[in-house]
Amino acid sequence: MKILLDETTLQEGVRRMARDITSIYGDRPVTMIGVLTGSVVLVADLIRQLSMPLRVGVVQASSYRGTTTRGHLVINSDLMPDITGRDVVIVDDIFDTGNTLVELLAMMDRLGPMSVRTAVLLRKTGRQEVTYEPNFVGFEIPDEFVVGYGLDYHDAYRNLPFVAALESQEIDSTPP
Numbered sequence: 001m002k003i004l005l006d007e008t009t010l011q012e013g014v015r016r017m018a019r020d021i022t023s024i025y026g027d028r029p030v031t032m033i034g035v036l037t038g039s040v041v042l043v044a045d046l047i048r049q050l051s052m053p054l055r056v057g058v059v060q061a062s063s064y065r066g067t068t069t070r071g072h073l074v075i076n077s078d079l080m081p082d083i084t085g086r087d088v089v090i091v092d093d094i095f096d097t098g099n100t101l102v103e104l105l106a107m108m109d110r111l112g113p114m115s116v117r118t119a120v121l122l123r124k125t126g127r128q129e130v131t132y133e134p135n136f137v138g139f140e141i142p143d144e145f146v147v148g149y150g151l152d153y154h155d156a157y158r159n160l161p162f163v164a165a166l167e168s169q170e171i172d173s174t175p176p
């Protein structure tokens with residue numbers, strides 16, 4: 001695989017995202033909701049760069065099957081904290097077609113939050129099928145299938161400390 005973002009670069013991006021988030025909320029309380037499973041590494045790093053009163057929760061959204069096909073999106077909000085009247089930031093690993101975040105936003109809007117913004121580590125150029133854009137973006141990347149720092153290919157590679165693009169032979173073969 002080909003490394004796109006190394007550890008140092010990722011940490012700079014996360015610090016930049018934390019500064020952007022802080023410039024919006026200041027010292028006001030924030031409820032951060034990580035989208036399982038891809039956001040877990042970003043959430044862990046991001047929350048340690050934030051100093052406002054912070055609640056952290058998770059929501060599960062699964063849709064992605066392989067590298068190109070998209071399954072039907074299933075949202076499980078059983079583990080989500082109450083967001084009524086709260087300033088919410090949804091955190092996901094990557095903004096690809098955008099359908100996941102748009103559906104999560106619609107679901108959360110029905111729960112009566114004060115506000116909902118979104119933060120993603122990566123935004124893939126030219127893939128969006130929605131007009132919505134995330135509020136906080138770590139890095140813009142080319143249209144390649146990437147893994148690492150939480151992102152997976154068939155549940156492998158999430159633990160890589162960098163973000164790398166898979167080569168085509170790695171996409172065709174069954175991951176370890």
Ligand code: IMP
Nearest residue numbers: 064095096097098099100145146151152
């Ligand atoms: P969207 O709904 O198309 O924006 O897709 C969002 C989800 O698809 C992300 O949360 C990822 O789980 C997955 N995804 C999209 N592109 C990639 C990629 O390049 N590598 C790994 N997962 C991806």
Ligand code: MG
Nearest residue numbers: 036037038093
């Ligand atoms: Mg995901």
